[in-house]
Amino acid sequence: MTIETILVLNAGSSSIKFQLFQGEESVLSGQIDGLGASAWVKGKTAEGKVLMDRALSEEEAKDHTAALQVILALLKEFDANLEVDAIGHRVVHGSTNFSAPVLVTEEVDKELEGINHLAPLHNPHNLAGIRGAKAAFPGKPNVACFDTAFHRTQEFKNEAYAIPLKYYEEGVRRYGMHGQSFHYISEELHNVAPEVANGKVVVAHLGNGASMCAIDNGKCVTTTMGFTPLDGLAMGTRCGLIDPGVIFYLMEEKGMTSKEVAHLLNKESGMKGLSGISQDMRDLEQSEDPRAKQALEYYDNRVKRELGALVAVMGGIDALVFTGGIGENSAKTRAGVCKGLEFLGIEIDEEANGARAKEAITISKPSSKVKIMAIPTNEEAMIARQTREICEA
Ligand code: AMP
Numbered sequence: 446m447t448i449e450t451i452l453v454l455n456a457g458s459s460s461i462k463f464q465l466f467q468g469e470e471s472v473l474s475g476q477i478d479g480l481g482a483s484a485w486v487k488g489k490t491a492e493g494k495v496l497m498d499r500a501l502s503e504e505e506a507k508d509h510t511a512a513l514q515v516i517l518a519l520l521k522e523f524d525a526n527l528e529v530d531a532i533g534h535r536v537v538h539g540s541t542n543f544s545a546p547v548l549v550t551e552e553v554d555k556e557l558e559g560i561n562h563l564a565p566l567h568n569p570h571n572l573a574g575i576r577g578a579k580a581a582f583p584g585k586p587n588v589a590c591f592d593t594a595f596h597r598t599q600e601f602k603n604e605a606y607a608i609p610l611k612y613y614e615e616g617v618r619r620y621g622m623h624g625q626s627f628h629y630i631s632e633e634l635h636n637v638a639p640e641v642a643n644g645k646v647v648v649a650h651l652g653n654g655a656s657m658c659a660i661d662n663g664k665c666v667t668t669t670m671g672f673t674p675l676d677g678l679a680m681g682t683r684c685g686l687i688d689p690g691v692i693f694y695l696m697e698e699k700g701m702t703s704k705e706v707a708h709l710l711n712k713e714s715g716m717k718g719l720s721g722i723s724q725d726m727r728d729l730e731q732s733e734d735p736r737a738k739q740a741l742e743y744y745d746n747r748v749k750r751e752l753g754a755l756v757a758v759m760g761g762i763d764a765l766v767f768t769g770g771i772g773e774n775s776a777k778t779r780a781g782v783c784k785g786l787e788f789l790g791i792e793i794d795e796e797a798n799g800a801r802a803k804e805a806i807t808i809s810k811p812s813s814k815v816k817i818m819a820i821p822t823n824e825e826a827m828i829a830r831q832t833r834e835i836c837e838a
Pocket of ligand 1: 651652653654681724725726727730769770771774775
């Protein structure tokens, strides 16, 4: 079966992001926000022509299935004769069940429902998107592509927490996230830096959410996110790695409920909490406030610390790649992370690092043993690619 036109969907609790691919090319993108309340749809072509920018009626905004009918109408406005051949879905958690993308059958749908509890803020909505797409595009294949799948190559020693083994067996594991991004970068290296593509690579996906991954010969060795996206690096509003003792303290001494602690660590921590100014790196980089400077130093130091751990566990490093909104755009963060790592063979070129990574750029000095790059990620393109591979197999 030849798959030409693929719709990629990323369904969240109150939003659906979408992108239409023809071949490898993204031709249309947009999103619906505010589902369940006053919702809005915006969609534009790759050339920037706005095709839809309007409020949804109450009926259209009532759930994912209804909202998908609006996306269907938008696709028809783009091209009245358009046929969507397949739909690729971002699904955050694949548990231990899924180590690769999968065609959604009745059984897979049931299996997905059975792992909703592992990512209650994401997976139920991803599944609602799949069910909505089944109704909107009857008979067309739906493929689930998992953020966790790329990390299923981790060995026990990297995947387990040191708590009684029965919890590991039950599924309390370091699953890792951002798998689509790491997978995309790992494949992209074959185009932009083939000399390191099969080597030992650390990818730092630094966006609002952030994690790093040690990749050896295209396979994940280990990653900084764990059971949930709260582990690892300090992020925009998430604390990252924290002593669980802090949580006991907050609950027992401060009388906070588990919900309140979850809110504090997910929404009020990270750069936002540390700086007291903003979660956005651009604001912090422009601020004169010493708290901003301190928070930025903290951020770089956390990345550095995880980099050291990943390199040690992988047994070396041939390339370091920055990606995500911060990794692609913030020369300051890249310089801050690499500073003082010459002993590891990491030598950044200040001038080359000044650029934004609109496309892949090399930012290491010619003398640097480790190739340092900034490469724009494209999770949707990866989902489209995986969807095509599954459907054409
Ligand atoms: P993402 O989640 O990958 O879209 O990344 C979003 C984050 O990237 C924003 O919250 C900013 O902190 C950061 N960012 C975007 N553009 C820049 C820039 N030019 N300089 C520094 N940080 C940036």
